[in-house]
């Protein structure tokens with residue numbers, strides 16, 4: 001069984017490094033990691049941390065209302081497809097609705113777009129390039145409509 005818990009920024013770093021920053025010369029620590037409004041979720045299987053995600057109070061000019069940005073969504077390769085990502089997002093939606101947040105958005109890697117669509121996100125605008133990482137879409141979900 002997979003359990004979702006709040007974790008610290010530092011606990012997210014090893015999985016961010018392994019899954020999102022392998023051979024990519026970009027920092028695994030993000031601006032806002034330690035902000036008081038930021039929270040980080042971890043998925044645990046038999047007490048082992050297998051997936052992480054971070055939620056930051058950051059607005060995107062394309063959207064209105066109270067917003068959060070999802071960052072650093074990553075599941076260890078050998079545990080992908082077992083529901084960790086989906087369960088973290090489900091928990092985050094509840095926390096964010098409690099904070100009266102309307103929009104959760106992210107910069108989604110092309111390879112993850114269909115994963116986000118399955119969780120109710122939509123793409124916004126055109127694809128764009130993030131150096132060293134590749135093509136992305138802005139994606140968002142309107143939490144007040146869930």
Ligand SMILES: CC(C)(COP(=O)(O)OP(=O)(O)OC[C@H]1O[C@@H](n2cnc3c(N)ncnc32)[C@H](O)[C@@H]1OP(=O)(O)O)[C@@H](O)C(=O)NCCC(=O)NCCS
Pocket residue numbers: 019020051073074075076079080081082083084085086087107108109111112113114115118
């Ligand atoms: C994208 C990622 C975070 C998904 O996490 P996960 O724990 O494997 O996802 P889940 O097991 O919760 O998957 C939920 C559903 O989405 C599907 N899914 C997962 N990854 C998918 C993908 N890349 N494309 C399409 N569908 C995907 C699963 O099959 C599952 O479908 P189901 O509900 O019909 O069974 C994970 O694959 C990952 O870390 N990828 C590499 C890093 C990355 O791209 N991160 C996102 C950066 S923007």
